[in-house]
Amino acid sequence: MSDMYVSALGGPALDHPHATLLKDGYTAVAKGDMDLVRALLAEDVVHRVLGHGPLSGEYRTPEEVLGLYVRLFDLSGGTFRAEPYAVMAGEEYGAALVQTYAERPGRVLRGRSVDLFAFRDGRITEIRTIPEDQYADDAFWS
Numbered sequence: 001m002s003d004m005y006v007s008a009l010g011g012p013a014l015d016h017p018h019a020t021l022l023k024d025g026y027t028a029v030a031k032g033d034m035d036l037v038r039a040l041l042a043e044d045v046v047h048r049v050l051g052h053g054p055l056s057g058e059y060r061t062p063e064e065v066l067g068l069y070v071r072l073f074d075l076s077g078g079t080f081r082a083e084p085y086a087v088m089a090g091e092e093y094g095a096a097l098v099q100t101y102a103e104r105p106g107r108v109l110r111g112r113s114v115d116l117f118a119f120r121d122g123r124i125t126e127i128r129t130i131p132e133d134q135y136a137d138d139a140f141w142s
Contacts, residue, residue, distance in 0.1 A: 018089035018119050022096055025124070026084050032073075034066050041065060042123040049129050053138035065127070075141065076102035082113075093118055100131075102140070109140040 015023075021040060028036040041062040049056050049068070059065045072080040084096040094117040102109045111132055118126035131137040 016089045016091070017122070018091070018094050018117075019087045021119075021122070021124070022087050022089060022094055022117065023084070026082060026096070026098075029069055029082065034069070037069070038062050038066060040124055042120060042125045045123075045125055045127070047127040047129070051131065051134050051138045053141040055141050056138070072102070076104060079103040082115075084115075089117070089119075091119070104140065107140055109137070111137060113137075 025037060025040050028034075028040075043062065045060075045062055045065055047059040047065045047068060049059070055068065055071065059068050080102040081100065083099045083101075085099055086097040088095045096115045096117075098113045098115055100109060100111045100113055113129055113131045116126075116128040116130070117124055
């Protein structure tokens with residue numbers, strides 16, 4: 001039996017602690033609780049955002065990662081949302097299937113992405129965000 005636990009949010013599940021950590025992280029981002037988000041990130045965290053848009057790249061410290069999240073809210077006038085609808089996690093790795101939404105003048109982004117995670121000592125060491133429609137994502141944020 002695998003040590004991977006799968007949870008559809010809102011449904012019953014025997015959650016691995018890392019699945020709970022991910023759910024708590026998404027909730028904290030939605031509420032703007034950057035202190036809690038910061039506590040979930042390892043000192044050597046790397047968040048890789050795929051694509052060619054202005055937000056694409058590597059964010060290599062907790063402060064840079066938090067800066068990315070603040071920028072998402074700023075660019076979207078506070079409308080950005082990343083709502084996981086399924087979270088999977090084990091001891092070393094996790095993933096979230098995420099519904100995304102944001103508005104900018106004359107544009108609306110409704111998309112999906114996969115966020116991949118790595119963990120060490122109960123904290124997030126790596127995040128990789130993979131949008132379903134990379135071209136639409138890049139165009140929206142440009």
